[in-house]
Amino acid sequence: MMTLLYGLITGILFGFLLQKGQVLRYDKQIGALRLQDMTILKFMLSHIAVAMVGIYFLYDLGIVKLSLKPMILGGVVVGGLIFGIGWGLLGYCPGTSLGALGEGRVDALWGIGGMLVGAGIYAEAYPYMLKTVLTWGNYGKITLPQVLGLNHWIVIFFLIFLTVSLFKWFEKKGL
Amino acid sequence: MNKEGSWSPYFSGALSGVVAIGSVWFVGKYFGASTSFVKSAGLIEKMFSPERIAQMPYFIKEIPAIDWQWMFVFGIAIGAFVAAMTSGTFQIKAIPDMWEARFGKPTGPRAVVAFIGGIIAMFGVRLADGCPSGHGLAGVSQLAVSGFVALACFFIGGMISANLLYKGGAKK
Numbered sequence: 001m002m003t004l005l006y007g008l009i010t011g012i013l014f015g016f017l018l019q020k021g022q023v024l025r026y027d028k029q030i031g032a033l034r035l036q037d038m039t040i041l042k043f044m045l046s047h048i049a050v051a052m053v054g055i056y057f058l059y060d061l062g063i064v065k066l067s068l069k070p071m072i073l074g075g076v077v078v079g080g081l082i083f084g085i086g087w088g089l090l091g092y093c094p095g096t097s098l099g100a101l102g103e104g105r106v107d108a109l110w111g112i113g114g115m116l117v118g119a120g121i122y123a124e125a126y127p128y129m130l131k132t133v134l135t136w137g138n139y140g141k142i143t144l145p146q147v148l149g150l151n152h153w154i155v156i157f158f159l160i161f162l163t164v165s166l167f168k169w170f171e172k173k174g175l
Numbered sequence: 176m177n178k179e180g181s182w183s184p185y186f187s188g189a190l191s192g193v194v195a196i197g198s199v200w201f202v203g204k205y206f207g208a209s210t211s212f213v214k215s216a217g218l219i220e221k222m223f224s225p226e227r228i229a230q231m232p233y234f235i236k237e238i239p240a241i242d243w244q245w246m247f248v249f250g251i252a253i254g255a256f257v258a259a260m261t262s263g264t265f266q267i268k269a270i271p272d273m274w275e276a277r278f279g280k281p282t283g284p285r286a287v288v289a290f291i292g293g294i295i296a297m298f299g300v301r302l303a304d305g306c307p308s309g310h311g312l313a314g315v316s317q318l319a320v321s322g323f324v325a326l327a328c329f330f331i332g333g334m335i336s337a338n339l340l341y342k343g344g345a346k347k
Contacts, residue, residue, distance in 0.1 A: 003202065006201070006202045006204070007242070007243035007247040007250065008249065008250045008253075010194060010197075010204070010247050010250065011246060011247035011248060011251045012253050012254035013194045014191055014194055014247070014250070014251055014254060015250060015252060015253060015254025015255040015256075015257075016255065017187040017188075017191040017194070017254075017258075018187070018251065018255060019181075019255040020182040020187045020262070021182060021183070021184040021186075021188060021191075022181050022184065023184065023187075024255055025271070026273065026274065027271055030271075030273055030337050031273070032330075033330070033333040033334050033338070034334075034338060034341060040184070042184040043185075043191070044307070044312060045188070046187075046192065047188045047192040047312055048312060048315050048316050049192065050189045050196070051192040051312070051313075051316035054192070054193070054199075055195075055199055055316055056318075058196070058200055063200065065203065068314075068317060068319045069310065069314055069321045070304075071324065072321075075302050076303050076310075076321050076325050076328065077328055078302060078303075079301070079302030079303030079328075080299065080303045080310075080324065080325045080326075080327075080328025080329050080331075080332065081328045081331060081332040082295060082296075082298060083295075083296050083299030083300040083302075083328075084299070084328060084329045084334070085333070085336040086291075086293065086295030086296025086297070086298070086299055086332075087329065087333045087336075088292070088332065088334070088337035088338075088340065089288050089289070089292025089340065090289050090292030090296055091271065091274075091289070091292070091337075093296070094208040094209040094211075094212055094297070094306045094308070095206075095208035095248060096307075098208075098248055098255075099251045099252060099254070099255035100255070102252035102253065102254070102259065103255050103256065103265055103266070104259065104265050104266045104267040104268060105271070106267060106269050107269050107271065107285055107289055108289075110285070110286045110287075110290045111289045111292060111293040111296075113290055114289065114292060114293020114296075114297070115209075115212050115293040115294070115296060116212055116215055116219065117290075118212075118293060118294040118296065118297025118298045118301075119209075119215070119216035119217075119297050119301065120220060121294065121298055122213070122297065123216065123217070123231055123234060124231075126231075126232055126233035126236075126301075127233075129302060130232070133302060139320070141319070142319070142320045143317065144319075145318055147320060155318060156318070
């Protein structure tokens, strides 16, 4: 019960910030995909820069556990590309569709309906996917520092440097 | 805060990163959204054929029930509503501006494309085992290889379809 309440509170905070950052707008999402407006990328990369420092700091102290998704080439690459194609048509992702509805963008309802149908279709296809696409190139639960053989703080430092450089470039280009 | 009552995406994004750290620290939960659509679809189907749902491998893996993430996704709608109301940006709108500039006012085409887009997006996201929240934010924050690859594929796929959709139209 408490877990459900925490979920609700966390969602409210996240939804509030997504709306304040204008990330929920169709124009911002498609704007990023048409390389015209990088608002959603600014939000995502700022989130990641802060979260990765906090999570790995707590991880080093033994306070939190990681929850990694396996790197299955077939699933992640094929599924990722299929998702992208649908996202470019819908203009909302699963989380932002609910947020868009919250700020009155009722066209998100069509997308939410479509996504529920899509989830049902995937549930039917799952046994087949398990035997095919999901067997292609399973590298397990791996992290970038493991693959590179580097300490995670070196990787984090490098990624933050890259993020800040990208932000400077966005601002210079007015994206 | 600018004239539209919104915050810089850098600031709100960074703050949301703090929220994510708090969630992992105090509750042990990483952000994610798409599994909730599976659970909702399962809950709806269960009303019609409970025996069948009970036997389907995907619904055995993702048991249709209200859990932390479902409440999280539900909360996003509430949080967005509160933010929109308090900053005066709440607006009932059936057609996004960019869409209207390119395809006009009729709601039918937008409904059809959004619905089909939703089906394709959710099929892909479940195959990839995560969405821009689960793979993109939570995955990359943990430096998971799957997160980086998924995020790149999301944007590549999206750039293809969005640019095809708007091909030939006026810029913006």
